[in-house]
Amino acid sequence: MRRTLSPMRRWLERCGVHPGETVADLGAGTGLLLPWVLARVGDSGTVWMVDIDPRNLMVARLRMGGTARFAERVRWIARSAADLPEIPSRSVDLALSFGLLCCMVQKEKAVDELYRILKPGGRALVNFHCLDLPISERARALRMTRERWQRLRARAPWEPLPGLAHGRWIHTECLRKPAVARGLSPAA
């Protein structure tokens, strides 16, 4: 499927990406968003790129060709988003999950990790879609994925951030970890 960046950037703008922030892109793929996110967080920001497939991260590194000055600000993790010991608890301002949760097995663990790594007050941008399916199957698939996501989301006391419109076949949501962290475990 051909990806278009403009809605992704719009969602990111709405969620906010600020100079000096730490962003974690979980299931980062080939790093479509990386140059844009790096430009936003600037020289004092950091981006964690997480993907289970090291070949995707290799392509993402190649995309960095023109942004070498940011290179030391990018940290690469080729492993499952369900287990991220490299990323300290409460260290990330914005976590991205674009198209990750529908395609992975340990969804609960991934959502718990996402919550753990966020700072109190940190945001998560969660997106999934069913655009790869035939039109006749999309409504049912999206409904089922939404229901699953709602159960996953209920694992932690997220605060919803309003203002993101869902597309017909796309679900996009921005959430905030409460500023006074309540949650899953002492680490969260």
Ligand SMILES: C[S@@+](CC[C@H](N)C(=O)[O-])C[C@H]1O[C@@H](n2cnc3c(N)ncnc32)[C@H](O)[C@@H]1O
């Ligand atoms: C649909 S792609 C989305 C890629 C990217 N976020 C984007 O929007 O262009 C899903 C990505 O998640 C990665 N992935 C699948 N299971 C994963 C896991 N358990 N942990 C981390 N990444 C995973 C895949 O390798 C793939 O790159």
